[in-house]
Amino acid sequence: SAKKEKMVWGNGPSVELRQRNKTKSSESEEATKEDKITDAPLPQRAPKYVLFQRFAKIFIGCLAAVISGMMHVFYLSAYHERKFWFSNRQELEREITFQGDSAIYYSYYKDMLKAPSFERGIYELTHNNKTVSLKTINAVQQMCLYPELIASVLYQATGSSEMVEPVYFYIGIVFGLQGIYVTALFITSWIMSGTWLAGMLTVAWFLINRVDTTRIEYSIPLRENWALPYFACQVAALTGYLKSNLNTNAEVRHKCFIHTRSHVCSPSWPRTHYVAKAVKLILFLSQQVYEVYKIYVFSLFLGYLLQFENPALLVSPLLSLVGALMLIKCLQLNVKKGTFVAKVMMVIKFYLVNFTLNWLLCQESLQAPSQDFFLRLTQSSLLPFYVLVLIICLLSMTQVIFRRITGMSQKTAVTLEDGRIGGRPEIIYHVIHTILLGSLAMVIEGLKYVWTPYVCMLAAFGVCSPELWMTLLKWLRLRTVHPILLALILSMAVPTIIGLSLWKEFFPRLITELTELQEFYDPDTVELMTWIKRQAPVAAVFAGSPQLMGAIKLCTGWMVTSLPLYSDDDLLKRNENIYQIYSKRSAEDIYKILTSYKANYLIVEDAICNEVGTMRGCRVKDLLDVANGHVVCKEGDKLTYSKYGRFCHEVKINYSPYVNYFTRVYWNRSYFVYKINTVISFQS
DSSP: OEEEEEEEOTTSOEEEEEEEOOOOHHHHHHHHHHHHHHHSOOOSSOOHHHHHHHHHHHHHHHHHHHHHHHHHHHHHHHHHHHHHTGGGSOHHHHHHTSOTHHHHHHHHHHHHHHSSSHHHHHHHHHTBOSSBTTOOBOHHHHHTOHHHHHHHHHHHHTTGGGTSOHHHHHHHHHHHHHHHHHHHHHHHHHHHHSSHHHHHHHHHHHHHTHHHHOOTTTOTTOHHHHHHHHHHHHHHHHHHHHHHTOOSHHHHHHHHHHHHHHHHTOTTOTTHHHHHHHHHHHHTTSTTHHHHHHHHHHHHHHHHHHTTSOHHHHTOHHHHHHHHHHHHHHHSOOOOOSHHHHHHHHHHHHHHSHHHHHHHHTSGGGSOOOHHHHHHHHHTTHHHHHHHHHHHHHHHHHHHHHHHHHTOOOOSSOOGGGOOGGGOHHHHHHHHHHHHHHHHHTTOGGGHHHHHHHHHHHHHHHHTOHHHHHHHHHHHTOOSSOHHHHHHHHHHHHHHHHHHHHHHHHHHHHHHHHHSOOOOOOHHHHHHHHHHHHHSOTTOEEESOHHHHHHHHHHTOOEESOOSOSSOHHHHHHHHHHGGGGSSOOHHHHHHHHHHTTOOEEEEEHHHHTOOOSSTTOSHHHHHHHHTTOEEESSSEEEOOOSSOOHHHHGGGOOTTHHHHEEEEEEOSSEEEEEEOSSOOOOO
16 A cells, blocks of 8 residues: 655645555565566476376386286186196087086187188078077077177187187187276276275285176186176276366267277177166266267167167167156156056066066076175175275265255365365265165176176275275374374275285185196086987987087087077077976977977986975976976975876886887986987887
8 A cells, every 4th residue: 555645845846755655574575476486487397206206106006907917817717727627628528618508609609610701600690590490590689799709700810720729719818808807997996096006905805706706717608708897997997087077078078988988899798788777877977977878879879780780779778767868958857758668568578477487586696695695705804894985985975965965165176184085976986886786786696796896896995095094084083193194004004904814814725726626527418419419410409408408509519499598588488398398297298399399309307307406496397387387385385186297207217108209319327318209109
């Protein structure tokens, strides 16, 4: 401020003088500093030691992630060799290790390699009439065979036929994808926590709990083993996008492309859209959701075309959700109708097919998880730390939401000292995602292979995150030790203690598994396949359980009456009809069923006929008795009158009328093969 005074010099004009007040020294210094800051040029780059520190951190983390993935691949390869003694087996014995639907997938990989050209191989798969009798199927569409197509192309294009056998090339690709899977989980945990120590702990928990994190050891060609690595890469890319909080349209589109790329690249798993539904539901919280949905709809339509106009994609719950949310975004009205009616009709349709519904519900993958599952996760310390991390993140999210609702001031940049981990968008995404996946896994055990790796990643992130410990310490209001220092100590000490305890308890077990030589021994199945290849006519059609039919298709190439596939109504009906060989039906009824599918040979399995199931009412013969009205489920199972015995027992006795329709041509301890007579000679 200035003070004005008027002074008169003689008779001259008055002159106005300004007198500046005396300023404080501190204000003068601040003004001087501001001038210096304004005039001084901003540094164009960080100091060299900062750049070197960042580079070293990223380099070591990336190196650890790659090494973890490679070590996982080497472990899977060594364990598979030890378990099956794979390199010392003949080709037939190797193929028998692929059982059920896994056998079907690998058989088409073999067919593609035998085809004279890639185009011819594609045509034979899309117009396949050499697998199921009286039925032409599009195997690429119904069985999602894109992984096998890609594997066959790579095998031939790279000239691998001169260096490695087809089966090793196929297995190697799947194992390599599992390495990518582990690396993606490592990176996701690293991004969230800021330390690659969390990634190493994620891999350790994943490997120790591999019985519940992957089915790669038992069924290599399963669709999930091809699709879940892409899903993990999708989650890692999305985590980086949410954490970076980008706003420009170009960057948003780039991240959205990374996010939706996995759906385009994952037509290998027919249930991909069900898992992705949880992802899109959570992304609805994001401001860029509309862009994500537009790109997703395009990718879904592209996937629909690639899968030969597969209707399963267009009726998926995810498409209904996306369409509804896009309409809400544009019109603010939910006019999506028809989905509920379609679901009700589907449920009614399933209930009309009694045996099929109950048989599917009795599959182990569709059961609720057992107590052993939770016990295993607890013994490895995974479940307790996961619950701790989840509770802290949930409470912090609730606190942040409450602050926003009540209008309390919020910092734009959250620091470690704030202890507010629930305000980070990537944490919100992962917490809600793991809750949704966990809810599904608690109902369907097969989905635990999607949820448990998530548990490993989230638990490892939490115990290695100083921000999570700072959030907890701020709630406890400790006064003796500085909370930031204690949080940093806990984020290093806790994972170190966990790692040492896991190393001490589980590392010797892993070494024992790799050094212990096991052997896959199934001589009865080998003998059966050998007999079929040597004695059965090339044009013969075999009937039996769907699982066995998959093995026959792979090992012999002969035509079958059914397949272990659950996405086709006609195949499900065939399975139910063929399973009647284990029911209380007459020889004439069974004969009519088998001849209606042009079957020439019938295979009866002792394991099914004499099955002693641990789950009450889930044996095949029990389900058939209920469906056929031969059991009344009231106050215990009471058998109703039936003038026919169980067919699989009666046909072995070789008396009339069974010998009139069926002639036994081969048997061993596990299988009985009967030729279906074309000319019936009735005997008294």
